Amino acid sequence: MPFIPHTQDDIAAMLAAIGVPSIDALFDEIPAELRIGELDAIPPGMSEMDINRLMQARARTDGQPLCFIGAGAYDHHIPAAVWQIATRGEFYSAYTPYQAEASQGTLQVLYEFQSMMTALTGLDVSNASLYDGASALAEAILMAVRANRQTKSAKVLVPRALHPAYRRTVRSIVESQGIALVEVAFDPKGGQTPVEQLEAADRDGEYAAVVINQPNFFGVLEDVDALTDWAHAHKALAVAVVNPIALALLSPPGDWGASGADIACGEAQPLGMPLCSGGPYAGFLCCKEAFVRQLPGRIAGRTLDLDGKPGFTLTLQAREQHIRRGKATSNICTNQGLLVTAATIHMALLGPEGLERVASASHANTGRLTAMLCDLSGVEPLFDRPIFHEQALRLPAPAADLLRSLAAHNILGGFDLGADYPELDPAVLVCATELRSDEEMRRFADTLGRILATRTQAPCPVRPKM
Secondary structure, rough: OOOOOOOOHHHHHHHHHHOOHHHHHHHHOOHHHHEEEOOOOOOOOOHHHHHHHHHHHHHHHOOOEEEEOOOOOOOOOOHHHHHHOOHHHHHHOOOOOOOOHHHHHHHHHHHHHHHHHHHOOOOOOEOOOOOOHHHHHHHHHHHHHHHOOOOOOOEEEEOOOOOHHHHHHHHHHHHHHHHHHEEEEEOOOOOOOHHHHHHOOOOOOOOEEEEEEEOOOOOOOOOOOHHHHHHHOOOOEEEEOOOOOOOOOOOOOOOOOOOOOOEEEEEEEOOOOOOOOOOOOOOOEEEEEHHHHHHHEEEEEEEEEOOOEEEEEOOOOOOOOOOOOOHHOOOOOOOOOHHHHHHHHHHHHHHHHHHHHHHHHHHHHHHHHHHHOOEEEEHHHHHHHOOOOOEEOOOOOOOHHOOOOOOOOHOOOOOOOOOOOOHHOEEEEEOOOOOOOOHHHHHHHHHHHHEEEEEEHHOOOOOOOO
């Protein structure tokens, strides 16, 4: 709420200076029947101290639930320094750095972000962020269709084990541009996308691209080498969708198969961005150098000035604000510069070793949580392949009911898979990052056990030890 310093005497003096008797007279052209009148439901004004007290009390009623939901947005530790630095005035108030002479700090941050993302993905070039992971994938698919000179096909193979929200977003953006998305089934036993399913979908023989996610939405690790090689053997580009934390442990897209994925994208939220009512987040997009002129969004470059000193500037700005609309790669405009700043600071603070420790701790915690939950009778893993960071679990009762009961105990117990994958119901996707302690995971397991016991009117159902 803005602070308005004018007293009633100040207001009267200003009205007198312009020859108007009252503030209402400034709006006398608005018909009386269109005016809202008195706001009877609005309470009387309060002091700043009272407002703070009221808002803190209301925030406390929400509680502080334990979060075991992943599904694309993760509750990781964020060092305090990240947002202390990111919200400094020179970053927080910075806008599009078109004037390089006035924006060297912002441009350098973007350049550093790009450098870090190319190191993580093993690819040659990165842009300086997109809105989120889902829209980044849509841009990657549009880019792949433009860039693939080996085929005129406008069809793309998309695994059904890709995040459902990503699939919906991509469909909304690309299908209106004449691009057909062909869904590829996952293996019901392992949860992965086998090459055989690509073959089964390959009815017409030509596709512009194949989307490969690692890990997939279920947390299952895909055979990315085989999928990438299959795509290239069929003249399709390989588009990787990756978790940046997982890349601290797993093979980067640039190393997949014989020649690497062509494009990589994903969500940067795990890199220093808090869970905050759905965002804002930031997408990233990287590619091989051969496709750099098809890369949408900003690219910050490093160069030398006339005195031989290093400097930074925006380069290859192939969007419609800068060139003819028909030649533009995308209409992507204002992007997530502040979030990219936070991600850059986060990665710089953790470094390669810190990112690897976060990934290892998150993976280990998910394994421990899975073991605790699977001690309960009727709870078991849905799939039998290796996972990272997340685990899909089959439940002995309706998932929605159990999640509601857990929420009543201040536990966010996972993502209900039944809405998007009815054939898997009842099942949930659970995640335990490095933030979750053994005590918190035990509380989750014990609470779920009591809820299941109440539903069956029997003692807490625990699977007998073998």
